[in-house]
Amino acid sequence: MIRKSLLLAAIASLAFSTAQAADSKPAPDKSDKKTDAAATAAPDKGVLFTPEQADSEGSVTVGGRTIAYHAVAGTIIVHPKGWDDAAWREQSPGDLGDKKDAKAEASMFYTAYFAKGAPSADRPITFLYNGGPGSSTVWLHMGAFGPKRVVTADDSHTPAAPYSLVNNEHSLLDVSDLVFIDAPGTGFSRIAGKDKEKAFFGIDADAYAFDQFIKGFLSKYGRWNSPKYLFGESYGTPRSAVLINDLTTNDSVDFNGVILLSQILDFSLFAGLQGANPGNVEGYVTQLPTMAATAWYHNKIPGGRPADMQSFLKEVEHFATTDYASALAQGNEIDPALKQQIAQKLAGYTGLPMAYILKADLRLDGPNFSKQLQADEGLTTGRLDTRFSGADIDPLSKDADYDPQSAALGSAYVSAFNSYVRKDLHFGQDEVFKPEIDVFEPWDWSHATPGNPALKMAGTSVLPDLAQAMKYNPQLKVMSAGGYYDLATPYYQGWYEMHHLPIPANLQANIEYHYYESGHMVYAHADSARKLHDDVASFIRRTDNIGG
Known part of the structure; x- marks a missing residue:
């Protein structure tokens, strides 16, 4: 979730209209193999991290139907942009263990739920993440679409523990397998190595890490030919815009749909930043x-x-x-x-x-x-x-x-997940779960918009990224959703942004809008949680390209 600290960070970052392009890095010096230890790691193998995996079984009842599932809580190792995935073959076994001068790598934590008895090859799969930046995905996992949800008060402070963890009748497992991903450094995800913050904390670096994670996951679980969806909330929505463009135009991986919940794609509209840019009046309007x-x-x-x-x-x-x-x-x-x-x-x-x-x-x-x-x-x-x-x-x-x-709900989500992940998912017994981390000081808000590779703008908008992905893949469908009572990412801001996408008029038909009588975490309101599930499930069913 976007927190109040984002106001200060974004004000500081947007105080400059342009930023210097990132310094280019020289090619690895193969004559000194010990100083380039990270390049010795194979795909999904790390010098600093080792992939982990814990398996479990469970079931969830959605719409009166019980769905048995296989759950995997684990990690996938990803490397920053510029890493050579073939260099490791040239190294000796001794080099693989040298951590002293290892370059940055991330161990990204995920929880995946696979429905049993369903043909996994062509069953839809949805990748979900919260935002911040600096937030884990505990909120979507335990409040929206995971098989269990924590019970909280509707519009007041939830009483302290014990909290109730119940069957989630709004889980999306009825229409899709689910992968909840923690951003680098959050939750049980970790980063390490030289210049680790620079390698993973930034608009482009963050999206690239998720790009590598998703491709690694598709390979690990044989899901390349499944209908695929991105679901981002809050800062997860600009992540999705950059990510879907990278996947579509750079990797030739078309997705069926993108769901944007509580979106903010143009940071010049951000509530709280208007005083820093007096000439911009659109934020007041939205x-x-x-x-x-x-x-x-x-x-x-x-x-x-x-x-x-x-x-x-x-x-x-x-x-x-x-x-x-x-x-x-x-x-x-x-x-x-x-x-x-x-x-x-x-x-x-x-x-x-x-x-x-x-x-x-x-x-x-x-x-x-x-x-x-x-x-x-x-x-x-x-x-x-x-x-x-x-x-x-x-x-x-x-x-x-x-x-x-935040004060009213935070303890319930964090406490319930810490219990659930260790007791039910059998992961993290000796690790600290970090629901949120402070990334604003090192976060790189610069972003080269499509068509302007030489101009590094100060992260003001990723609308061109989503627009380019939609033009490159004219079958891509987008769902924009929000809560009427969200003052962090106002619902009308989302509507306004989508109606200013630089796309042909016919592609506007690829976008649908849904709004709810709730706030930023739409699912924190019981009736809105039900409606959100129904709308997302319908969106997936209508776009998964599965016959019948």
């Missing part, structure tokens, strides 16, 4: 509908909330992209009377005082809104899920000091 939905939920709409939220949001979306966007675009040239009219409209939609809106110069940003909406009650409104509220930590602060939803 956040407004979520603020209105939140005010509606907490009954903060002046005069009482409208009966139908959907119709209300359509009205707000229209205002946001027309009158509001036009007013913001005028900057300091806006007519004072018009400014008053816009402020009055914003107050009616958001529940914030008109005086505060005018003081903010009509520019309402996520962290400010979270702080202000329920300030009169001494409450901070959630960011990842604005249905959640918590006590103000500092009543005098400008922005929200923490996220009540």
Whole structure:
């Protein structure tokens, strides 16, 4: 999940419009084999890591049907870009054990679930991951689609342990085998070797690691000819955009579909960054509908909330992209009377005082809104899920000091998984599980967009990557999903991004949209979890190219 620390990191990284291209590395010096130990590792074999695997059996009931499965909790070794997968053959056995000067490598942890009694060769397989960057995939695993899910309170703090782990009636095992992947350094995944952060912490480096993992997994389990899907949440969505382009255009591996949950493909729209780029007004526009939905939920709409939220949001979306966007675009040239009219409209939609809106110069940003909406009650409104509220930590602060939803759910997920992975999956008895790690200082946000290989932009957008993959593979289908109460990656931002993809008009038909009365972790709301499963399952069934 994207956490508050991403605000600071992204502000710092986007303060520069361009970044220097990465230094090119010289070819390995074969005359000094001891200094290039990592090059001696075979594919899926490491100098610093050894692949691990633990097998187990289980069953899950979905839609009244019991599905027996074989589970594998294990690791696959991947190497950074530029690694020569043939060099290891030239080395001696003694070189293979030399770790002193080993180059970077990663041991990526995964949990795979394979349905028994199903023809695996042509059964769909879905690769799932959360985001951050710096997050493990405990959230999707234990809350959304794994065979077990942890029970949490709907919109309030879940009581402390013991937590309930139950059959997940919303698991996607009814339509696809599943592979939950922890990003390098997170969960049980580890990185080691020279310049390990540079090798794996960055937009391109991260996507390349996942690219290598997926190809290694397809080979290990004989799934090259299976219908294939990517499912990314939060930062997992820009990872998916870069990854699907790499797989499609560089590796000639077409996927059937990409599911984007709580997406952010254009970081210039990111809630919380708008003050760092005053000339960009689109972020204010795309956040407004979520603020209105939140005010509606907490009954903060002046005069009482409208009966139908959907119709209300359509009205707000229209205002946001027309009158509001036009007013913001005028900057300091806006007519004072018009400014008053816009402020009055914003107050009616958001529940914030008109005086505060005018003081903010009509520019309402996520962290400010979270702080202000329920300030009169001494409450901070959630960011990842604005249905959640918590006590103000500092009543005098400008922005929200923490996220009540993260505080409310984190312990349940982490505790339940630590118990489940060791007891049921038989993995990690002597290892530390890292639900999240801080990668923002070393993270490389630069990214060369397709068609501009010489221009390293500061990670502002991966829309061109997804667009190129869709043009290269015109059969690729995309599902965009989000929660109305997500102020970290607002649902309307996802809609806005997808309607600005540089693709032919006919390819827009390859994209479908689904929104839910929940937040960033859509599945944290029981009814939304059911609907999300049904929508994703339908998407897979309609696109898996399996006859019958």
